[in-house]
Amino acid sequence: MRFIKLFIVLFILQALLAMASKLPTAPKSDLFREYIGAEDNNVKFTDVPINPNVEFHYILAFAIDYTNSSSPSPTNGEFKIFWDTHNLSPSQVNSIKSQHGNVKVALSLGGDTVRGQACNFSASSVDSWVSNAVTSLTKIIQDYNLDGIDIDYEHFLSNHDTFVECIGKLITTLKNNGVISFASIAPFDDKEVQSNYLALWKSYGHVIDYVNFQFYAYDKGTSVSQFMNYFQKQRKNYGGGNILASITSNGKGGLSPKNGFFTACRRLKRQRKLGGIFVWSADDSKDSGFKYEKKSQTLLAKHHNHSSF
Ligand SMILES: *[C@@H]1O[C@H](CO)[C@@H](O)[C@H](O)[C@H]1NC(C)=O
Ligand SMILES: *[C@@H]1O[C@H](CO)[C@@H](O)[C@H](O)[C@H]1NC(C)=O
Ligand SMILES: *[C@@H]1O[C@H](CO)[C@@H](O)[C@H](O)[C@H]1NC(C)=O
Numbered sequence: 001m002r003f004i005k006l007f008i009v010l011f012i013l014q015a016l017l018a019m020a021s022k023l024p025t026a027p028k029s030d031l032f033r034e035y036i037g038a039e040d041n042n043v044k045f046t047d048v049p050i051n052p053n054v055e056f057h058y059i060l061a062f063a064i065d066y067t068n069s070s071s072p073s074p075t076n077g078e079f080k081i082f083w084d085t086h087n088l089s090p091s092q093v094n095s096i097k098s099q100h101g102n103v104k105v106a107l108s109l110g111g112d113t114v115r116g117q118a119c120n121f122s123a124s125s126v127d128s129w130v131s132n133a134v135t136s137l138t139k140i141i142q143d144y145n146l147d148g149i150d151i152d153y154e155h156f157l158s159n160h161d162t163f164v165e166c167i168g169k170l171i172t173t174l175k176n177n178g179v180i181s182f183a184s185i186a187p188f189d190d191k192e193v194q195s196n197y198l199a200l201w202k203s204y205g206h207v208i209d210y211v212n213f214q215f216y217a218y219d220k221g222t223s224v225s226q227f228m229n230y231f232q233k234q235r236k237n238y239g240g241g242n243i244l245a246s247i248t249s250n251g252k253g254g255l256s257p258k259n260g261f262f263t264a265c266r267r268l269k270r271q272r273k274l275g276g277i278f279v280w281s282a283d284d285s286k287d288s289g290f291k292y293e294k295k296s297q298t299l300l301a302k303h304h305n306h307s308s309f
Contacts, residue, residue, distance in 0.1 A: 031276030
């Protein structure tokens, strides 16, 4: 009799385990990311507060495959560094990483403009672009001891297929070569931008670890309920992806802290939908003392830490 009871208990346990393994896994939720270095205002890694209880990524902005001449032109995948290399140098990367075990550093490709001119994604052929991009980026990533890349093209000359194959093959090759351990994309809600990134997601979503969706590209007056709807819409678009909520510290757009950004993030976290938070940018936050960075990290921290944060 006892034997049968044990049998039934085991049977039920097994059924429960089988059910649990089929539940969708919650996104990684203690990830904080911040773009740094695009605006030449002397911001340093050490200026930004780092909470020891989050996973922290700096994203160097930007590496660009355009020349820096008076009339910029595409270099077919030969990337050059356009961030502030004086304040964000290889030795400063090594120093911040050795001081904080929870810090990783990535670089972002594309960016917006060189000297006011749109940096359109453009490739002569998939193979030549990928080959040049792998060579030039591998050198930069190894020189700076970086861990990942972010894709942030916002203008497009070539068709979807070229963008998808170039970027998909670039990420795949860098991962297979052990040069990077993670990759993210940074789309926003614009017809042309979304059509390119959704096509990339469809074919290469399996090599993309995070979606840095630029929610601050929505209107400045965005409300909490609008934001929740936008987030839900992008979770559907990038199905199965780790979607990060985002904020800009330049005061330009999206749901602001004043209008409830952190309320929305807490709600998403409770619903186990929040893949992290990122901020554009450290350069803009410097003057106001990084208060949103502190608040974001407190919200994300694994163990609640009520001290200085
Ligand atoms: C709480 O945060 C402070 C400030 O970063 C840090 O010095 C302290 O070690 C943290 N405490 C715990 C228990 O993580
Ligand atoms: C681009 O060129 C301008 C003018 O020569 C220079 O001031 C700037 O530092 C250059 N930027 C990069 C990233 O090389
Ligand atoms: C880049 O694309 C934009 C439209 O997205 C266009 O206005 C601009 O002229 C293009 N720039 C170059 C250098 O082709």
